Every structure is written in C-alpha cells, then in structure tokens.
Amino acid sequence: MNYKQALNYLKSNSNIEQEEGTEVIFKMAADTSRGDLDPFLLKDREKELEGTNATIEKMPQEIKMPDFSNLEVATAAALQMRATMGSDNIDLSNGVTTDHKIVQGNYGDIPVRIYRQEETTKLVPALIFYHGGGFVGGTPTVVENFCKGIAEKLPAVVINVDYHLAPEFPAPAAPKDCFRVLEWVAENSAELGVVASKIGVSGDSAGGTLAAAVSYMDREAKTNYVGFQALLYPALTLIDEDNEKYQWDISKFSASDDTIPLVAPGIIGMNSSVELLRTVYVRDENPASPIYSPLSAADKSIYPPTLIASAEFDALRAFADIFAKELRTSGVKTKAIVYQGMCHAFIDKYGIFPQAEDVADEIVQMMKEVFK
Structure with a gap:
C-alpha cells in the first residue's frame, strides 16, 4: 500500500476504545495487526540499521x-x-512562504519562523508550535514541514519557535520564551495577519509540555489569548509519584514478539528519563509546577479545547489518557487519539509516515471547529 492509500485508510478506519477510564480514538494502520509496527515505521527502522552491526534481534530490551x-x-x-x-522529512506544501523574525525575550533573542499561504490576504487563525527534544535538543527545522502543512491546509499563520534549551538555559527559560512568543503574536496580530481571538498553541513531546505550560500561564496571567491546544505525545509529569502510579510496564503495550525488541529500548529509556530532566532542565524550580508537570494542575478547567495524540508504542501514552480523562472531567472539550503501530516522535517523519500528516489534518479540523 502506498503513502496516499495508507493515509486514506487512517481516515476511515478507527475504533472508539476505553483506556485509563477514558475514551480514545484508536486509528488503525493499514496492513498492520495490533501489537506490530506500522509497515512505514518498520521499513524506516530497518533502513536505520543498514550498514551497522545492529539487527532487530540484537536490539537491547534492558x-x-x-x-x-x-x-x-x-x-x-x-x-x-x-x-x-533530528530526522529527514518531506515538504508536502505548495505556495507557503517562510519569514524569519526575532522576538526579544528575558534570555535573549528568540528566533521564530513564520509560515503562511502566499496568496492569503484575509486575517486567519494562528498556531504557535514548539518543537520537541526533551527540553535539551531538537530544532525548528525538524518540524518545519509539519508546520508548513498546517499553514497551507487550514489556512493559518504558523509560528515555529526556537526557544532556549537546557542545559545552557535551564528552567524557567523555555516556558518563559514560549509564553513571550504568545504575547508577541497577540501584540502584533494585525501585522502578522492573524485574528487575535483565534490563537492556538501546539507542540510535540517536550514541545507539547511547553504548549500546555503556555496555556496555563496564559490563564494565570488572565491574558486569555489561547483558544486551542494540540498536544502531541506530550511529557505531562516530572513527578516520581505520578510515574509510579501511571507508567505502563512494557508488557502492557501488548507488543508482538517481533515488535518487542524494536520498541522496548525507547519505552524503557523514556520511562527512566524523569530524573535526568529534573536535574538538567528543571534544576532549582519546582517540578510539580503545572508549567513542568501539567498533570499537577489543580484546576484543569482552565485549559482550552484540547487535541491530544499519542502512539501505540509510546511510553507517554498512558499519561495522555489520564490527562484527557481529567480534562473531560473538568468540562474541557477534548479529543484523544492513539495511532496504531507508531512510536514516539512520529511527526518528525512528516511526509514519510502517513500518521504525521493525519495528525496535522486533525489539528486543522479541530481548529476549524473551535474557531468557527
């Protein structure tokens, strides 16, 4: 099955399932059984192993x-x-322009990349995107084609943020940078061609955490700029107690015998990374603060309408389920998606993995619903 066929299959094949006491949309992958990797991901993993001494059978499980x-x-x-x-990906967009600007922040210059349809003359919604990378890495380049896709599909002005990274700039540099860009977009909405009342935030992995942090900071500051958030496999807690309570053992992912060697290292490694992030990123800040651990927010009704997406073999899947459940309980419009056969960081392969384009389409659809 080719890319386009697999993308269409995703859009028409899904199950409503219960996970961690809440409803999730489980999007089925073409030519894939539950417990196995998506064929596009499996091919990518095999390609990565070419020219090395490693094999699927030799991948460590501990x-x-x-x-x-x-x-x-x-x-x-x-x-x-x-x-x-960093990952290679593909630009699927047409007629999208890129501008480079500098936002002044407390920790120095914050470069941003701004994407829009070149022929758009009317005011459109804005989506501010924060890249992933564990708060210590990643770049706007990796998510650029993903952002350009959203800019074309919605259409929207999409702002891709190059926030300061730890260890050189530990917390609270990243969330403050990210919030400052939100303020800048709101303050310069007319110049940017943005409807000031239609601003969303999004991010993947650590960037999803930062998007939720910005939503929280926005409500705490009573600026109320953020009307939508899309959290893609976000890291939702840096608290040991939360991890002990919600973390899934590798066996709970129900991976097949052939799949376990491929997914176990990533899941186990991510499950073990909380102390590293607290040490190198949070430092002297309180890790229980909602800007570092969104699950700790006492009042989750403050969050805007939310799309939250994770992957079948993602260590953060259970936490996404719990957060979705608590948002819904608090009255927040929430859509939760799990992508069959995928692992963490799948949007890095935009244009290669159909799931990356599909979740971009899901963001576009929900933004249209929220910002009617």
Missing part, C-alpha cells in the same frame, strides 16, 4: 541508567541525546 541526579552526568547525557536528534 537499559542500565547512570546516576542522573548528578548534574555533570546528566548534562553529558543530555548533550549526547541532543547530538542524536
């Missing part, structure tokens, strides 16, 4: 973690993680 409570050890690990990040 990972011994160093002492991440030590700042020097955690910093070295974070910089090593940063060096491995």
